[in-house]
Amino acid sequence: xxxxxLTIYAELWxxxxxxxxxxxxxxxxxxxxxxxxxxxxxxxxxVIYQHTDHIGDWTKWEVVLLxxxxxxxxQLFQAFFLTNCTQMSELIRxxxxxxxxxxxxxxxxxxxxxxxxxxxxxxxxxxxGVIVYALRQLGRVPSWGEAFGFLAFVVLGILIHYSLMFLLxxxxxxxxxxxxxxxxxxxxxxxxxxxxxxxxxxxxxxxTFAIPMVLVxxxxxxLLVQKLRSPFxxxxxxxxxxxxxxxxxLGWRYALKHYTSASA
Numbered sequence: 001x002x003x004x005x006l007t008i009y010a011e012l013w014x015x016x017x018x019x020x021x022x023x024x025x026x027x028x029x030x031x032x033x034x035x036x037x038x039x040x041x042x043x044x045x046x047v048i049y050q051h052t053d054h055i056g057d058w059t060k061w062e063v064v065l066l067x068x069x070x071x072x073x074x075q076l077f078q079a080f081f082l083t084n085c086t087q088m089s090e091l092i093r094x095x096x097x098x099x100x101x102x103x104x105x106x107x108x109x110x111x112x113x114x115x116x117x118x119x120x121x122x123x124x125x126x127x128x129g130v131i132v133y134a135l136r137q138l139g140r141v142p143s144w145g146e147a148f149g150f151l152a153f154v155v156l157g158i159l160i161h162y163s164l165m166f167l168l169x170x171x172x173x174x175x176x177x178x179x180x181x182x183x184x185x186x187x188x189x190x191x192x193x194x195x196x197x198x199x200x201x202x203x204x205x206x207x208t209f210a211i212p213m214v215l216v217x218x219x220x221x222x223l224l225v226q227k228l229r230s231p232f233x234x235x236x237x238x239x240x241x242x243x244x245x246x247x248x249x250l251g252w253r254y255a256l257k258h259y260t261s262a263s264a
Contacts, residue, residue, distance in 0.1 A: 004105075005105070005106075005109065008105060008109075009113060012113060012114055012115070012116065013116055015115075016115055016116035016117075016118065017118065019115075020118045020119075027118070027119055030119050031119045031122050031123060034075070034119065034123045035123060035126055038071055038123070038126060038127070038130075041067060041071075041193065042064065042067060042130070045060070045063055045064060045067060046060075049063075055195055055197060055198055056195055056196075056197020056198065057197055057227075058195040058197055059138075061134045061137040061138050062134075062138065062195075062221070062225050062227075063195055064130065064133075064134045064137075065130075065131055065134035065135065065138070065221050065224060065225060066193065066194075066195055066217055066218065066221040067130070067193050068127045068128070068129075068130035068131035068134060068221075069127070069131060069150075069154070069217045069220050069221040069224075070189070070192045070193040070216070070217035070221075071123070071124075071126070071127040071130070071193075072124050072127035072128060072131065072154060073154055073157040073158055073161070073192070073216060073217055073220075074161075074189050074192070075120045075121070075123040075124040075127060076120060076121075076124050076154070076158050077120075077158045077161045077162060078117055078120040078123075079116060079117045079118070079119075079120025079121050079124065080113065080116065080117075080120075080158070080162075081112060081113075081158075081161075081162045081165070081166075082117065082120075082165075082186070083115045083117050084111060084112050084113065084114055084115055085112075085162075085165045085166055085168075085169050085182060086169075086182050086183070087115075088111065088169035088170075088172050088182075089169070089172035089175075091111065092172050092173060092259075095261070097111070097259075097261075098261045101256075107256075108249075108252060112162070112166065131224070135224065138225065140224065140225065140226075142224050146223055146224060149220075149223050149234075150220045150223055150224055153219050153220035153223065153234070153237060154220050156237050156238060156241045157192075157215075157216035157217060157219075157220065157237075159241050159244075159245060160212055160215075160216055160237075160240060160241050160244050161189075161216065162248075163241070163244035163245040163247065163248040164185060164211065164244055164248070165182060165185055165186070166248045166252070167244075167247055167248040167251045167252075168181050168182050168185055169182055170248075170251045170252055170254075170255040173255040173256075173258065173259055188211065188213055189213075191207055191213040191214070192213045192214070192216045192217040192218075193217065194214075195218065196208075196214045196218045199214060208236075209240070212237070212240040212244070215233065215236060215237045215240060216237075218233075219233050219234060219237045
């Protein structure tokens with residue numbers, strides 16, 4: 001079964017490469033736009049730290065590393081899932097979802113992974129460069145265990161973003177068009193770039209437990225700069241990923257159960 005799905009996914013990758021190379025100018029333009037936006041975000045942090053030495057207990061290069069981790073998670077999420085999530089409403093409106101439901105594979109697998117945004121991988125490389133440079137400025141050389149833990153937490157962060165956005169896309173089964181809700185969630189990604197020390201009270205609770213944006217990038221970044229005082233945040237990130245993914249699966253099954261097809 002695993003080999004079968006890997007073979008299907010390899011074919012989906014081939015189709016994505018052909019599609020991206022058909023429109024090379026658009027591919028390069030979006031890479032440039034994303035790099036420019038990332039550079040502006042880093043410039044903004046530089047301006048802030050011209051007026052202060054710390055945000056809470058976060059120094060300048062620690063925040064730069066946090067922004068690199070957040071950008072890495074965002075770009076990898078975009079590479080694998082964003083395009084597919086935003087097109088859910090079109091699949092329902094045009095009736096293409098009816099065809100996918102008839103395929104002898106998991107419909108969620110096809111709906112979630114049928115397209116790959118190759119530009120996201122290029123931009124993820126810039127995020128890795130920023131993380132490495134920030135670590136050098138901090139004089140930190142992560143151990144193999146810290147590096148592995150960082151990558152594991154990045155994967156958990158990507159799955160949290162995917163689960164929440166996929167859950168939001170199920171609204172399309174009733175509203176047909178839900179791009180506004182989906183892109184609204186995507187705009188919340190900027191919150192993940194902020195250190196957790198910037199939040200207090202209700203907002204910290206909301207963006208930790210309701211929409212765990214604070215955890216997504218802060219936990220992997222804090223691991224690299226040795227700011228994790230206890231395993232609580234690491235365990236919480238894992239729990240929130242499991243909760244979000246379970247909620248998205250239940251929402252997906254409920255939506256399919258009440259789906260009457262585009263031709264009905």
